[in-house]
Amino acid sequence: MEVCRLPLSATQRGKLISAGYTSLSSLSSASASDLARDLKISDGEALEILNVASRSSRSDNAEGSHAIINGGVPGIGKTQLGIQLAVNVQIPPHCGGLGGRAIYIDTEGSFMVERALQVAEACIEDMSEYSRFLRKDLQTFQVGLQSKDILENIYYFRVCSYTEQIALVNYLDKFITEHRDVKIVIIDSITFHFRQDFDDLALRTRVLSGMALKLMKVAKNFSLAVVLLNQVTTKHTEGSFQLGLALGDSWSHSCTNRVILYWNGNERCAYIDKSPSLRSASAPYSVTSRGIRNSTSNYKRVKMM
């Protein structure tokens, strides 16, 4: 994203561009004092500009009111991604996050609380290091969030059958009306209960497309992100095996964006397969003990996904 698209005043933008800061990456590697010196502005103003820049780069990743479907082979890290998202949505606004709560709907039982605690603690450490780095000229700032608060802000639902899943999706509207600060709904995984024991395929299509519409409505009305995690299957077409999304083509039509997680050699990659406004691109990532991180190993600033 370019500097000229940041929500700053025209004079600030002009100063940034004439000083040579044209892209967001150049801003992210600058410190507040460097910026103040280059632009001949006060420290406080430089800090504001950096905050705006980091906020807009992060909010690009979690636009509200879209339903995103992540498809991937087992072991690629879908549940890890889900846990990371549930933690990241709670990053407070002054650190560049949304400061909201998360709803996690678990159909497979793959949510591990200990792992969520680990990711939450790593997130808090990163946040305090980040804010210390930003405000190193000013007093050290205490991040007013503890790991148990983060766990408290994840509303966890466990569904054990497809009827429970349908009932829960119908109930979401009422639930979110009562808990307005929910900013993300993660369903892991949406198709699990529909793949086995469902004889009537036509009924399955009807039920799933109805569920997709309800989730779209929730996403739109409450301006939140709905993330659906899905598995891939092998399709046998004309003698060759192809990987396709579980539950077929009518289900892939029902979501707004689609991100495919796949193995590229030894590396995990994410690829945007369908999006109304973003172009097709792929990015590598890795699953570490601290959560999902960029896979570039040499970076000085901790980048949160």
Next chain:
Amino acid sequence: MAESENGAIEITGGSVRHFGLQFPIFLCFQRHFHRTRAHLREIERDRQHQPWLNGLQLLEDAQQNKHVLSTGFKGIDKLLEGGLREGQLTELVGPSSSGKTQLCLRVAANVAIQHKGRVIFLDTGNSFSPRRIEHFVRQISGSVFNEKVMSNILCHSTFDIFSMFDVLHQLENSLKSQGHKGDCKARTLIVDSISSLITPILGGSGPQGHALMTSAGFLLKKLAHELNIAVLVTNHMVAGEGGNLKPALGESWKSIPHVRLLLSRDQGNKTCSISILKHPSLASGEVARFVIDD
């Protein structure tokens, strides 16, 4: 009346039996026809049905009111001999991620700029992207940001078929009462995608799903004809026989749109191809290619 009717038929019926000539039957039909026409005129007066039009009136209407809207893609315009026609329901069918939404957004931008018309976009999957519209507007009009153009593209989110009926009826009333206001005349209605609204209700134990689907189709065609707008809807594809894909919504839907276009995207490419599945005046099977750039 009825007795004399029967009497007339009986007499001529007798003639037919005995003489087997066509002349008496013709008399009978003519008398019956006159009676029916008088009866129909009565109904028309009583219930104010639409008066019937003759061929000349229809031709005049087609030439004056039903214009052809260019889509903005030369290849597609050439394929469709002009573009989308007002008064017709065009269906865009294609597999997932083949460019249906992008094409709809581009058509919306083009109609708003080139034809200076209002576009109504019914979005069922939160895929309307103002950013993309802005990009297309800049691309078409050459990087001059036009607020008036952007304000002529109206987007409404609907998530079930009944609210779509609501929106369409409201639209009908407001557009009919507005009349023709020059620049701000509505020219295109886009429903992306209508199959998401119909799939949850189609099939099952009752015929309500089919009834709702055909009513939706007829309402869209009625709006197209009466308000002189081009209606564009998108449909997805499902697995058919032999592992091939076929358009969703089944056999009954096939006869409803006037024009059906099949969209597909080459693997890993930005080139899309579009072909005619059904058209009232063009041959099917022709293919055109186009590119939607970033």
